[in-house]
Every structure is written in C-alpha cells, then in structure tokens.
Amino acid sequence: MKKFGLIGEKLGHSYSPLIHSKFGDYEYELCEAKEEELEALLKKEEYGGFNITIPYKKTVLKLCDEISDTARAIGSVNTIIRSEDGKLKGYNTDYDGFIYLLKAAKIDVKGMKCMVLGSGGASLTVQTVLADMGASEIVIISRKGENNYENINRHFDSEIIVNTTPVGMYPGNGRTPVNLDDFKNCRGVVDLIYNPNKTKLVLDAMAKSLPATGGLAMLVAQAKESSEFFQNKKIEDEEIENAIDEVRSETLNAILIGMPGAGKTLLGKEIADRMGREFVDIDDMIVEHEGMSIPEIFEKKGESYFRKVETEMLEQACVKTGLVIATGGGIVKKKLNYNIIKQNGVVIWIKRDLDKLETDGRPLSQSMPLDQMYEERKDAYSYWSDFFINNNEERE
Ligand SMILES: Nc1ncnc2c1ncn2[C@@H]1O[C@H](COP(=O)(O)OP(=O)(O)O)[C@@H](O)[C@H]1O
Ligand SMILES: O=C(O)C1=C[C@@H](OP(=O)(O)O)[C@@H](O)[C@H](O)C1
Ligand SMILES: [Mg+2]
CATH class of the missing domain: 3.40.50.300 (P-loop containing nucleotide triphosphate hydrolases)
Known part of the structure; x- marks a missing residue:
C-alpha cells in the first residue's frame, strides 16, 4: 500500500497519524512544508494521497487537476488523491465532518443567526454547511473584515457561535476569542479546536449549561471519509465513535x-x-x-x-x-x-x-x-x- 501524508505549515500538534492508524493499516506521515514547496511535494509518487491543513486548504486548489463539486463550491480542499494516471483530485471531507460534529453535539442551526469566528479554509466549509442546513443568517467575524472584533457588538444577538480561529489552541490554552457573557441569546457553541479537548470557550459555554463541543469529532469524521478515499473502501460510521473514544483515552x-x-x-x-x-x-x-x-x-x-x-x-x-x-x-x-x-x-x-x-x-x-x-x-x-x-x- 502507498503511503499518505498530512501537509501543513506547522504540524506538531496533530492527532491525524493516531486517528488514521485506527482506520487502516497504511503509513501516514506529517509533511511540514512551506508554500513554495507544495507543488514538488504533491508530485512525489510515493504518496497515494494527502490531507491538507492550515494554511493550504485554499492554496492547493490551483495545484489539483480535478476538484470535486463540494470542494469547488466551498473553495477549500482537505483531501487529495493521486489517481492511476497520476492526476491529482481534490475533495473536501471537512464538510461531512462538520455536519457530523453538529449532529453529535445535538446543535441544530436551522433558523438560527450564526456567528463564525475566522475567515480561513475551515471557515469556508463551516459557512457552506451552515447555509445548507438552513441557518437564517451567517456573520463572519475576522480581524480585518467588515465585521470585526471592534464592532462585534452589532452581533451580540447571535444564537450559534462557531470558532474556526486558532485562539485557545495549544500552546495558547486558556484564551478565548469572545466573551460569552456578551451573547445573551446564545444557544450553542462549537469550537473546531481539539487540543485542548475543551477550550476556554467550550468550558465557558458548559458553565452556562449551553450545548457545546470541541472539534475532535469533526477531525475524526473527516479523517474517516479521507481514509475511505485513501483505501477505496467503505468504513462504517460507528467506527468514528470508536476512534473518538480511543483517541480520548490515549490523550x-x-x-x-x-x-x-x-x-x-x-x-x-x-x-x-x-x-x-x-x-x-x-x-x-x-x-x-x-x-x-x-x-x-x-x-x-x-x-x-x-x-x-x-x-x-x-x-x-x-x-x-x-x-x-x-x-x-x-x-x-x-x-x-x-x-x-x-x-x-x-x-x-x-x-x-x-x-x-x-x-x-x-x-x-x-x-x-x-x-x-x-x-x-x-x-x-x-x-x-x-x-x-x-x-x-x-x-x-
Ligand atoms: N490503601 C492504602 N493502604 C495503605 N497505605 C496507603 C493507602 N493509601 C495511601 N496510603 C499511604 O498513605 C500515605 C499518603 O498517601 P499519598 O499517596 O501520599 O496521599 P496523597 O497524595 O493523596 O496526599 C502514604 O504513606 C501512602 O503509602
Ligand atoms: O490539602 C492541602 O491543602 C495540601 C495537600 C498537600 O498535598 P497532598 O494532598 O498530596 O497531601 C500539599 O499540596 C499541601 O500540603 C497542601
Ligand atoms: Mg500527594
């Protein structure tokens, strides 16, 4: 079996090798790369495919020969497969991963005003899922955008908050991108960060008895779908929960x-x-x-x-x-x-x-x-x- 790799800028914190070891018996390597190294790395034939993470999910679009409809609509690729004829096809499995996460946390976004913190590749996927699942309004907060942390008070009426930024992620534990006390209508909090297992944002939500989740279930669910592409075989959904349990008990x-x-x-x-x-x-x-x-x-x-x-x-x-x-x-x-x-x-x-x-x-x-x-x-x-x-x- 060919080996597979995770491409990103900094990968020290990644749980992906551990998770992929639960889904199949293939080598899975961490490939830290600078932007100018991406093209050469993707061409290396010893890799049958890749996962892509921060900050390259948008960048790799132009390096793929084909792109799935979902990945194109979102504008973000997190899985690349090298086909028999050497062509690179890009997919987005974060989409289904985020849907899985919302369902697992029993957070229903239909008819809700949703605030998405951050505007990178993961944010694009989140925005698409929220729209597809019937959110009534989606507001993107970014440092330099029209809606930013200076005027965030315009959107203190948001009902669902999704953090896609790295604020609070290891080793920056204990930080939070927003003060939940400001959001009196908040009905659910999702943080895509999985290390720590519970960020300050998630702990703050739990202290208010709000439905809240970290990002581990999304990471595992997207990895399961990527692994199906890598191995060209179906993996049952219940394997996701097994893998989550194993990752939790090991970490x-x-x-x-x-x-x-x-x-x-x-x-x-x-x-x-x-x-x-x-x-x-x-x-x-x-x-x-x-x-x-x-x-x-x-x-x-x-x-x-x-x-x-x-x-x-x-x-x-x-x-x-x-x-x-x-x-x-x-x-x-x-x-x-x-x-x-x-x-x-x-x-x-x-x-x-x-x-x-x-x-x-x-x-x-x-x-x-x-x-x-x-x-x-x-x-x-x-x-x-x-x-x-x-x-x-x-x-x-
Ligand atoms: N079940 C036990 N049987 C016999 N001695 C015990 C038992 N539990 C604790 N001890 C002894 O009691 C003392 C205090 O235990 P320790 O583990 O240092 O407690 P802690 O860390 O909770 O303060 C130690 O000398 C330990 O060996
Ligand atoms: O209970 C406490 O306030 C303390 C417990 C001690 O640890 P142990 O619980 O291991 O004895 C130690 O931290 C200190 O003496 C104070
Ligand atoms: Mg002690």
Missing part, C-alpha cells in the same frame, strides 16, 4: 484529586505504571521549583504564595496530554484551577476515611481538624470529579 490526562493523604500519589504512580504513562505529581513539581519542602514553603512564604506556584505548576502539567497527574488536596480551593484541570482531564476523586489519612508533612492537615477541612472541600471534590475510587482497603 486525556487522568487527574487525581481528593483529601490530603488519601492516596493520590500512591495510586497515581500505580495507575501510570499499569497504563505505561508518565506520572506527574504537582507537589513534587512545586518542591523542585522552589527548592524547599512543602512545610518549609508554608512556613517561610505562606499559603497564598504556595497556591500561586501550585496553579503555575498545574498549568504546565495540564496543557500536556496522556499523563497521570496527582494534585495536592487543596487544588480545589481555587476556582481558577477548575478550567485548567478540565481542559484535558478525566478527573478521579480518591476517597479514603478521614481517620486513615496520613497528616505527616502536611501543614494544613496539622493545623485544622480534618472533618472541618472535608466539610469545606467535599462539594468541590464531588463537582470537579467525573468519578471516584474508594481507597479504604489496606494496600501493601
């Missing part, structure tokens, strides 16, 4: 929270070992960063300083993927830490009876009754976690 961080001394560090190491993952302990990062033990930091610099460094270390760990992360028991004391943990994390609450909790080396556990600490924190542990593990059985 999301497992993050342990719970009372001090409950066994987060102990179990975290064990889980990481069993899963073959890297283990990170936020307390250890703090100790290394400060060159002091935790009791020393509390004594010399105070708790608020400790919490500041704790948040910085948490940010560094949680923008990464595929880790097991043990936090300190007080991580839930700062609301700011919630989004940091949730962006890429499955959160596990480690529970252990209070009378079994180790208090050595834990200044706060020694300075207040544990039942009072538990009262203060238990609602947060419950709200922040996706599930819990009981750690009351004695281990070796």
